[in-house]
Amino acid sequence: MVRRVADRDDGCMSTEGTTGSFSDQLHDLWRTRPIRLPAHGHIAGVAAGIGHRYGIDPVLVRVAFVVSTIFGGAGIVLYLACWLLLSKPGDQVSPAESLLGRGQSSQSGTKTVVLLVALAIAASTLGPIGVGMGGSGLISFALMLGGLWLLYQRRPIPPALPAGVPQTVAGFPVTPFQTAPTAAYPGQPYTGYSAYTPYTRLPDHYEPESEPASESGAAPDRPTVPTDPVAATSPEPTPPAWDPLGVAPFAWDLPEPARAPELPAELPRKPRSRFTSVVLGLAVLAAAAATGVWAATGAEWLTPARIGGVALAVIGAGLLVGAFLRRGYGLLVVGFPLAGFVILSSIIGPLNWDGSKVGQHTWTPRSMGELTAVYEGTAGDFTVDLRQLDLTENREMRLDGTFGNYTVIVPENMNVRTDCSVVGGTTDCIGDGFVDGGADGTSGPVLDLKVDNKFGEVRVYRG
DSSP states (O other), rough: OOOOOEEESOEEEOOOOOOSSHHHHHHHHHHHHHOOGGSSSSSSTTHHHHHHHHSSSSSHHHHHHHHHHHHTHHHHHHHHHHHHHSSOTOOOOOOOHHHHHSSOOOHHHHHHHHHHHHHHHHHHHHHHHHTTTTTHHHHHHHHHHHHHHHHHHHHHHHHOTTTOOEETTTTTOOOOOOOOOOSSSSSSSOOOOOOTTTTTOOOOOOOOOOOOOOTTTTOOSSSSSOOHHHHSSSOOOOOOOTTTTTGGGTTTOOOOBOOOOOOOOOOOOOOOHHHHHHHHHHHHHHHHHHHHHHHHHOOOOOOOHHHHHHHHHHHHHHHHHHHHHTTTTTHHHHHHHHHHHHHHHHHHHOOOOOOGGGEEEOOOOOOOTTTOSEEEEEEEEEEOOOOTTTOOOEEEEEOOOOOOEEEEEEOTTEEEEEEEEEEEEEEETBBSSEEGGGGGOOSSSSSEEEEEEEEEEEEEEEE
16 A cells, blocks of 8 residues: 655655544644644644644634533643643654653643643542543543544645744744855846846847957057967956857856845744743642641631642632733743632532441431431442331421432421422422421421432432
């Protein structure tokens, strides 16, 4: 099988067709991966590089990242991964490969480590969010990778980099080819680079120069023989560089063509700022100090959400200061996942992983003395069966949960008033907000039942 290959601007080769084996196509997909274009994008140039590589609008790429971030959180994970695995024009390798010692990258090692930490945090939140939203995290992750594969099948050969972007060969920058200025043809003074263009008008015919007349005005009767043998012969005019074959001697007096304009020199890079690293370090120290206070004092109000909020407050202050200094944009990469963690942990609250509150449990009180005011569960299936209970007085009962299914079964004629709530899931409760007395009416004692769950299902029914 023969496949035509084409050179890539960074020195790699790419096949025109995708008729090889699946492993070969995966290898070619990695070898011809996009190059980040920070000068053409907003954050690290990931979307701009992907759009240029596969010939699509970068706005569509950004929309895909945002949508997949909202539905499951896969977009932020893939964006950070692309930031780490895609190189920048002029770099030998990507930031992740540079951290492993495989080449040089213009990105600092500190920034790469921060991105790796942010990627780990974002990846850790991908699983629970995806499960809580019906697996949308894994679905959006698979759809994004599938879209990348289809884009590669559509355009397997990478195009040339945009104008003004330093070209690379095997990761090394290439300087534009420069030619030395050409002198004029012999006998003419050096004029440098003239304005000769293909539109310069040439003479219609060739007119040889006339010989100078003698001082008396009359032509000599006979030719004079030169006495100096060297002066007797004059050198033949040499054709200029643009006419090496000498086929147009009538145009040899024209100036040399102007050389191609040089590419503009790359602007000097600004010195790197340590503002982002300093703010992240302060955020880590603040979170560590709060954790130390919780470990030393056992303060219940220092929940994971509040500890994360301390770090988020430091990052927010850094963003506020950086807005005036025009620095610290990298804090957004850590701020968004951390904000998601704080919001999620605030909704869930502190988790109690006691064995009695995890798994499948059923409580069956048979008397008023066995009826407990509060039943709790963390994750699993929990059921309170009241069918054997004879309610003799007004009572209140609460069932609190975090993850899973929580069910209360009441007798046919028990008077109940329910208050069911769930953050993410479904509820199916009788007497929600009013007294439901069953078949014999609402006379008699009433059981006020409150069921609160974060993620899952809540049910109250008669059995």
